Amino acid sequence: MENFLRGKNMWGYVTGTKAKPLVPQNENFDLLIDAWETDNSKFITWINNSITRSIGMQLAKYDTTKKVWNHLERLYTYCNFAKQYQLEYDIHALQQNDQSIQDFYAVMSDLWDQLALTESKELKDFEPYIVRREEQRLV
Known part of the structure; x- marks a missing residue:
């Protein structure tokens, strides 16, 4: 999944370097918000299409790529x-x-x-x- 996201230039959504714009910085602020929300939704959709329904239900409470990824990381990578x-x-x-x-x-x-x-x-x-x-x- 990491390679896929890097290939789509979306890895920054996972790491948090592509955070949602919060403060209007220029006249393109609305466009920046729309682009961020579109990409964020794409990622969450890709994940939901790749996992079981029960795990998808766990992810429904998260609204950002970073939060979804962090949950999956805890679920699958940390010592269990x-x-x-x-x-x-x-x-x-x-x-x-x-x-x-x-x-x-x-x-x-x-x-x-x-x-x-x-x-x-x-x-x-x-x-x-x-x-x-x-x-x-x-x-």
Whole structure:
């Protein structure tokens, strides 16, 4: 999603660098507000079209791209021990059975990638941890 938004020149809405104009600064103020609200609505629509209905209902209370993104970041990236435990359990319980090696590898890689998303920023920046995590992967 980040690459998509950067490609649309809308990443600033997530970071807050493209904040809603609050004070009239020139005669184009109405146009600036309209453009900001249009882009903000586009982003929220893109997100809502990409998620489940139950998550979309959680996002309905947010009116800016930044607030929506912050909520999704808390929901999906911050350390969540229950989610980590479930992913680690799924990784250890996964068996190839009648799957092709490509399908098995894809499922395993997806689980490892999801687990990596639950890591705190401090762990992601700690080289010995990264080395150990990569040693545990089946690659």
